[in-house]
Amino acid sequence: MTAPLIEGRGLTLSFGSERVLDQVSISIHAGEIITLIGPNGAGKSTLVKTLLGLQKPDAGDVVRKAGLRVGYVPQRLAIDQVLPMTVKRFLTLTRTASRTDCEKVLSQVGAAHVIDAQMSSLSGGETQRVMLARTLLLRPELLVLDEPTQGVDVSGQAGLYRLIDEIRHEHDCAVLMISHDLHLVMAKTDQVVCFNRHICCSGIPETVRQHPEYRSLFGAQEADAIGIYTHEHDHEHDLSGHVVGACGHDHSHDHDHGHAHHKHDHDQPPHTQSDAANQQEAVPQK
Amino acid sequence: MMDDFLFRAVVGGVLLACVCGPFGAFIVWRRMAFFGDMLAHSALLGVALGLLIGVDVRLGMIATCLASALILAIGQRQARFGSDTVLGMLAHSTLALGMVALAFVQGVAVDIMAYLFGDILAITMGDIWLLAGGGIFAIGVLIWMWRPLLALTVSPEIAAAESIPVERLRLIFMLLMALVIGMAIKIVGVLLITALLIVPAASARFFARTPEQMAIGAGLFGAASVLAGISLSWHVDSPAGPSIVISAAGLFLACIVIAPVWKRFAA
Numbered sequence: 001m002t003a004p005l006i007e008g009r010g011l012t013l014s015f016g017s018e019r020v021l022d023q024v025s026i027s028i029h030a031g032e033i034i035t036l037i038g039p040n041g042a043g044k045s046t047l048v049k050t051l052l053g054l055q056k057p058d059a060g061d062v063v064r065k066a067g068l069r070v071g072y073v074p075q076r077l078a079i080d081q082v083l084p085m086t087v088k089r090f091l092t093l094t095r096t097a098s099r100t101d102c103e104k105v106l107s108q109v110g111a112a113h114v115i116d117a118q119m120s121s122l123s124g125g126e127t128q129r130v131m132l133a134r135t136l137l138l139r140p141e142l143l144v145l146d147e148p149t150q151g152v153d154v155s156g157q158a159g160l161y162r163l164i165d166e167i168r169h170e171h172d173c174a175v176l177m178i179s180h181d182l183h184l185v186m187a188k189t190d191q192v193v194c195f196n197r198h199i200c201c202s203g204i205p206e207t208v209r210q211h212p213e214y215r216s217l218f219g220a221q222e223a224d225a226i227g228i229y230t231h232e233h234d235h236e237h238d239l240s241g242h243v244v245g246a247c248g249h250d251h252s253h254d255h256d257h258g259h260a261h262h263k264h265d266h267d268q269p270p271h272t273q274s275d276a277a278n279q280q281e282a283v284p285q286k
Numbered sequence: 287m288m289d290d291f292l293f294r295a296v297v298g299g300v301l302l303a304c305v306c307g308p309f310g311a312f313i314v315w316r317r318m319a320f321f322g323d324m325l326a327h328s329a330l331l332g333v334a335l336g337l338l339i340g341v342d343v344r345l346g347m348i349a350t351c352l353a354s355a356l357i358l359a360i361g362q363r364q365a366r367f368g369s370d371t372v373l374g375m376l377a378h379s380t381l382a383l384g385m386v387a388l389a390f391v392q393g394v395a396v397d398i399m400a401y402l403f404g405d406i407l408a409i410t411m412g413d414i415w416l417l418a419g420g421g422i423f424a425i426g427v428l429i430w431m432w433r434p435l436l437a438l439t440v441s442p443e444i445a446a447a448e449s450i451p452v453e454r455l456r457l458i459f460m461l462l463m464a465l466v467i468g469m470a471i472k473i474v475g476v477l478l479i480t481a482l483l484i485v486p487a488a489s490a491r492f493f494a495r496t497p498e499q500m501a502i503g504a505g506l507f508g509a510a511s512v513l514a515g516i517s518l519s520w521h522v523d524s525p526a527g528p529s530i531v532i533s534a535a536g537l538f539l540a541c542i543v544i545a546p547v548w549k550r551f552a553a
Contacts, residue, residue, distance in 0.1 A: 074443045
């Protein structure tokens, strides 16, 4: 296998007397999609921040591929009302980009209509999509998402996960994601890392689900809920098709194209659909 | 023909307002108004030190502002006391220390009022050159670090993840602020400088859609406040520094009224 994009070796970190990371070793390779799951306070965000270099470990090393381009979507973004910021300007926060490029990435995430809106006026789901679009402008090799569905309503969550999956295929980047939406995440993930201060278990979703440590961490009920989801896998298209529509701005329009979208689901590549959907969406806005 | 002193006041005041605009915008965004206040309070100590050791008081003010900024940058790393407590302690103890030190300066009658409220009409050509040099330097550095500084203002995490040197930029910004405030005290005084920084920026917020528009707008509103303040002072013989701040506040109130109407036309 080729060298990993990022590798953490024996990462150990304590806050005061509390040990948050205990001898954690993890590596992310090109094109992989890894999901970190674990209970609240398990240190998932801390692990990600340590890998990104935002947090220094007490012991252990982080090795990054030289010149690695990382796109980071933080758990939440609260842009103060007092700071005027259009979506277009936010997209160029750390590097310049033309308006055409901004429009392109926004339509990829299904948010082309908000380009001139103020960031503070966006809903939770729109903010997440815009943050994703911003990272696409960086042409990332690794996309790091901390709880990407925070503040997104239940129906929008599946749509967001599908979008992340599309992006990963189209941009051919690795994804490291923190999530507690166990049922939604499992379907799209190559590797699940079950984490509680140390790595409890990891592997493909099926393996992790069988693992006793995983079952004890989340309780039999939660673990079974995922089992049920797997059985309903056939219905995923119905669910997502509906959900992507519900995420947009105008609910009446979105419902319509949500259905249209659904029909094409089986014979068109996913990104073409969302482009088409956005062109439709943008028109009634003006 | 304008009187010489009036001409100098206008040039110096407008120059300062243009420098204060973008800095004021950042102070408003980063919620550092109290930090600015603290730096200004410490400047009085600089006046006393300058007189005691025989250095130009303007340099004394700038030096103490820079020193206070450094002390604060270190002080903020501790977690025991909230930063407002640290700021409050430093602001008022340095002010008190400055007043006491001034009492020991012998043989010089120090016009404390001129330092508390500014004396723009007494501005000299030397002041203007200092302001121009320091101002161009401060604005130049600010423009140079504009994009990363703004990124870290929006989200320190995103900035750090993209390898922006967050701590270093924070420190540089604090030092630049100290420089600007140190230069500004001669004009609007210890107690009013924060107003000249934040009020025009707040006015500009009503009309701005991007950070850059707000920063430039703050400079324009500041310049307008200076012109209005000086002419108010000229016509009714009011103290110039407070007149400038009153004008800035008046403009802000006018903006509250105008903004909804303007928004309707813009949309």
